[in-house]
Amino acid sequence: MEHYNMNLTVKVWRQKNSRAQGNFENYSVKNISSEMSFLEMIDVLNEELIVEGKEPIAFDHDCREGICGQCSMYINGKPHGPWQANTTCQLHMRAFKDGDTIVVEPWRSAAFPVIKDLMVDRSAFDRIVQAGGFISVNTGNAVDGNSLPINKDAADASFAAAMCIGCGACVAACKNSSAMLFLSAKVAHLALLPQGEPERKSRVMNMVAQMDKEGFGACTNTGACEATCPKEISISNIARLNHEYLRASLTAEK
């Protein structure tokens, strides 16, 4: 791939704290390498802001290798930017050309209030997982391979659901700010395995109740979540979640 440098205008949402009124600021950044990641471009911009005595742009990031789910940026009208199946930290500047204007916004959802600039509070996801996204049976030591037979299709589907990194892009993309893709990944991951069986019904009931309490919207199956998910979590998990929920509502002991 040919290497090139570019000058860009970056239009970023700036907001002092959760109660402050935010607004967009325009910055020009020069000499950005096409081989940089998007976050490195923000790093360069922040260094300049610091030298100028200005407040650097606050944003969440951690692993910078696409596995932690922290780098929540809504770039040019799509969570995690223009590439498919990709996180912001893995978005490279070769996705842009010289002279481009890039608009960067935080996730927008009443359940994800802005803390500062591009950082939002995603602890609602933690509370949903705390409500049931675990198993409390003792599974003992690691067993020998194949001593616990699990259907290959179920194992694959469970693994695909377990890929969710809890980034919240699905909520950010959804017109209803629904957290159903995230929740469905967590529920499907455990419902498909024998270890998840004992708490299968209470898990889905409790997690859905917590999700509703957190103020996420209701799913209308538009498909925006699946299209933007960096881990390509399938929307069919949501229908599976609806199945699990209906089954639990009709048959749960309490």
Add this chain to the structure above:
Amino acid sequence: MGLTGISLVLFLIVHAGINACVFADLADPGENGEMFNKAAHFMGSTVLIRITEIGLFAGIILHIVQGLLLTAENKKRRNVGYAVPYTAGSKWYSRSMGLLGTLILLFLVLHLYHFWASARFTGRGLEPVTYNGVEMHNMFGLMKATFSEWWVVIVYALGCLSLYYHLAHGFQSAFKTLGVHNKRYNAMLSSLGYGFSAVITIVFILMPLSFVLGWVG
């Protein structure tokens, strides 16, 4: 949403079937709506069907109330909007179910005034006809009179078009809401949904069009 939506879909099948009786006139131009009038009379005079009608109204009202509440509630979940909206990931009609439903509702008011209110209560524009000694409403004649004006035909066509897009999303969505998660079934239901929506819409639009163009009646 899913259950009420599917019950409305079932109603549409019956409704389109009965209405298609007006096309008997194409095969036999002297027929003058006899088959349709008899079918409409049967629907209006059978106790079981009148009871089902109450269920239908309850279903429609429930669906509308749920739909409008859902749309309003979901809107509130994003208090600050985006400068650049995300539109690439979903179809415009799947994002516009509340708007499309409201257009259908507006159309329904006019539609119920034209036919249902007239047959049940006001008798507006209705002549009696007699077949084999049984007197009944000439609904066919009322259709012919109603669809003699182009603006009515155009409003009906737009109403049906809204229904097409509402169902193009709603049909397959309803099954997902009810928990069908097999990917192969979902793909089949999605194709079936598009096909069903298209057929229903075409049958409904053809009726007013056939009257105004003088193909039937």
